[in-house]
Amino acid sequence: MLGVAIGGAFVNFNLIALPMSELVPAGSRIGGMPVSTVAALVVVLMEVAAGIFAMEMLGITSFFPKLDLLPASRRRIILVVSVGGLLLLACIECSLAVLREQLVDSATALKQSLAGVHEKAVADPAASRIPVVGQAVLGFILPWILAMVAVPLETLIATGGHIFLTLTAGVLALVGTGARLLGHASRYLVEGARHLYDIYIVLPLQIERLATGARPSISTAKQGARP
Structure with missing residues (x-):
């Protein structure tokens, strides 16, 4: 399961790395890495952190034993904040996935115009929306899959x-x-x-x-x- 989570994190990172370049300064670098790459990595780590806290408050994992001493009301608040953060990140990633498809289409059209290809085949609207819908659904589901990384991660740390x-x-x-x-x-x-x-x-x-x-x-x- 840990391998599945790592694979999901890799796909998630590559899904949002390209649209992140449109949201952050393109020429800036942090430690030799582009800011868009760092921002995508931060988003993935935030999803993992929110998933860990959500699993902790649900009693599935026990990364932080001191959190078990909190009152039920505070634990409920942390759970709501964690799940809400996951939902917000899932919506953001869904929108980034749609933006990624638009960027790919724009780059393809630019390459065709530079190559001198002016004719554009008319595609079926329903068929043209399939990749966008697929990436949007994938971008919404992947954060919840990453939230499950807390379970195998606890087992890995224990063993x-x-x-x-x-x-x-x-x-x-x-x-x-x-x-x-x-x-x-x-x-x-x-x-x-x-x-x-x-x-x-x-x-x-x-x-x-x-x-x-x-x-x-x-x-x-x-x-x-x-x-």
């Missing part, structure tokens, strides 16, 4: 600590195994280097010993051969 600790333990165990293997490899490498050094030292000594042992026997043989 996130356990998942994080499990992953951390697995990573540490993997690192420990790698370090142990590296230690064994280093020990065997040092042992091999020591044996190679012994061979490097012993071979010349053995050759020298054999050479010094052969010289006295040769000199003795020469002395015995003299008259």
